Amino acid sequence: MQFTSEQRLDDGVIEREFTLGEIPGILWTPASSSADAPTPLILIGHPPLGLKKMYPRLAGRARYYAAEYGFASATIELPGSGERPRWAAVDQARADLRRAMQAGEPVGGEIVDALVLPLVDKAVPEWREALDALLALPGIDGPVGYEGGVISIGIRLAVTEPRIVAAGLFAGSLVPAAMFEEARRVTIPLHVLLQWDDEGNDRQAALDLFDAFGSKEKTLHANLGGHTGVPQFEIESGSRFFARHLR
Amino acid sequence: MQFTSEQRLDDGVIEREFTLGEIPGILWTPASSSADAPTPLILIGHPPLGLKKMYPRLAGRARYYAAEYGFASATIELPGSGERPRWAAVDQARADLRRAMQAGEPVGGEIVDALVLPLVDKAVPEWREALDALLALPGIDGPVGYEGGVISIGIRLAVTEPRIVAAGLFAGSLVPAAMFEEARRVTIPLHVLLQWDDEGNDRQAALDLFDAFGSKEKTLHANLGGHTGVPQFEIESGSRFFARHLR
Numbered sequence: 428m429q430f431t432s433e434q435r436l437d438d439g440v441i442e443r444e445f446t447l448g449e450i451p452g453i454l455w456t457p458a459s460s461s462a463d464a465p466t467p468l469i470l471i472g473h474p475p476l477g478l479k480k481m482y483p484r485l486a487g488r489a490r491y492y493a494a495e496y497g498f499a500s501a502t503i504e505l506p507g508s509g510e511r512p513r514w515a516a517v518d519q520a521r522a523d524l525r526r527a528m529q530a531g532e533p534v535g536g537e538i539v540d541a542l543v544l545p546l547v548d549k550a551v552p553e554w555r556e557a558l559d560a561l562l563a564l565p566g567i568d569g570p571v572g573y574e575g576g577v578i579s580i581g582i583r584l585a586v587t588e589p590r591i592v593a594a595g596l597f598a599g600s601l602v603p604a605a606m607f608e609e610a611r612r613v614t615i616p617l618h619v620l621l622q623w624d625d626e627g628n629d630r631q632a633a634l635d636l637f638d639a640f641g642s643k644e645k646t647l648h649a650n651l652g653g654h655t656g657v658p659q660f661e662i663e664s665g666s667r668f669f670a671r672h673l674r
Numbered sequence: 675m676q677f678t679s680e681q682r683l684d685d686g687v688i689e690r691e692f693t694l695g696e697i698p699g700i701l702w703t704p705a706s707s708s709a710d711a712p713t714p715l716i717l718i719g720h721p722p723l724g725l726k727k728m729y730p731r732l733a734g735r736a737r738y739y740a741a742e743y744g745f746a747s748a749t750i751e752l753p754g755s756g757e758r759p760r761w762a763a764v765d766q767a768r769a770d771l772r773r774a775m776q777a778g779e780p781v782g783g784e785i786v787d788a789l790v791l792p793l794v795d796k797a798v799p800e801w802r803e804a805l806d807a808l809l810a811l812p813g814i815d816g817p818v819g820y821e822g823g824v825i826s827i828g829i830r831l832a833v834t835e836p837r838i839v840a841a842g843l844f845a846g847s848l849v850p851a852a853m854f855e856e857a858r859r860v861t862i863p864l865h866v867l868l869q870w871d872d873e874g875n876d877r878q879a880a881l882d883l884f885d886a887f888g889s890k891e892k893t894l895h896a897n898l899g900g901h902t903g904v905p906q907f908e909i910e911s912g913s914r915f916f917a918r919h920l921r
Contacts, residue, residue, distance in 0.1 A: 648894070
């Protein structure tokens with residue numbers, strides 16, 4: 428892990444860009460961390476739209492976690508996104524998806540599988556590698572939470588990465604049928620956000636997925652509005668969920 | 675409104691029992707209230723099981739609201755419950771409901787209507803009368819929220835009582851079909867709790883009811899577990915919802 432930039436933001440939070448091999452990422456750490464209390468880490472997930480485009484939303488959450496709760500957080504670029512090399516197969520699946528949605532056609536399972544499953548297979552080991560590097564840094568102790576989009580990546584991480592002890596997931600993306608089976612094997616506490624009128628997502632499928640999770644503690648927060656309309660106050664609910672499980 | 679007892683609880687909250695005509699009730703007020711900041715009021719609803727039986731749960735919430743948020747709160751006995759005169763028609767409907775549930779039969783709409791609609795018709799004017807009396811007391815200013823069970827009472831109050839500006843409802847009771855139409859006319863912010871595995875309640879009906887509410891701000895918090903298993907942390911979510919709308 429190589430740091431490529433460092434700045435102290437006006438709320439005192441330190442933002443550092445890094446590269447992990449070819450993968451760019453960002454780490455946010457609280458202004459001051461107590462030597463007594465460990466600093467938990469939140470991995471902030473996002474859709475494959477490129478870190479530059481997602482930056483304002485990700486940094487907003489990370490700075491809130493750091494300033495209000497003393498959590499460190501980090502994100503990495505997804506394969507095939509942003510400044511990473513294009514990935515022809517996923518680009519093709521994305522074009523197929525866009526065409527189906529613009530034509531008002533139902534999005535077939537084969538499109539969803541082609542779009543999401545390779546992304547999960549490739550991204551999850553990268554997140555785990557990033558986790559190794561992040562937890563080796565001084566002042567970042569864990570435990571670790573995962574939050575954000577591409578819910579299938581969150582599911583796979585929750586099932587395979589024992590250092591992740593709680594997850595805040597956004598039920599706002601298309602989920603391959605195979606991921607429902609993995610969802611049954613998730614046992615960590617979950618906090619799931621659902622936008623009730625998400626234009627790109629099927630509400631019933633999201634409710635079925637929530638139902639499928641094997642976790643004994645799982646909470647669904649459904650709010651009125653479309654895909655990008657998650658209310659501001661949910662950042663607080665999410666933080667308190669993590670505070671319960673990471674402190 | 676006649677006060678019949680007063681005690682200062684160990685957290686400093688003042689608990690006063692009262693009667694309003696034949697209706698018993700309880701008022702909880704914070705230990706100290708600032709002359710500068712108005713004291714909001716929360717009406718705490720409950721199922722028709724009698725105030726004595728419900729007391730621990732109601733007092734637990736009221737004391738939290740008072741101690742942590744400086745809210746006053748109050749509850750009254752429902753018609754036909756507790757020490758109030760029996761109400762033959764509702765007793766009959768309750769017996770019919772119990773028989774149907776014990777026999778594993780579907781609970782017919784006529785049983786639900788007979789159980790809930792008379793209760794709503796009679797209880798809502800009583801809650802409004804209590805509200806008149808409570809807001810006339812020194813140190814209770816409003817605005818007013820309603821929270822708790824018999825969701826149909828909450829719906830009718832939200833539609834007809836303009837002093838109630840926010841409601842936290844528990845989607846844990848049988849809802850007459852007619853109340854779905856009233857739900858569409860609700861416009862105040864709503865915070866709805868749903869127990870995902872509520873043994874006495876139909877999950878899909880609860881989701882349909884959430885969908886029906888006309889409010890622009892509505893949030894559903896669904897948690898794993900049965901009817902009485904609402905997690906302890908939801909008291910905090912509910913309080914913060916009221917703090918956003920009553921402060």
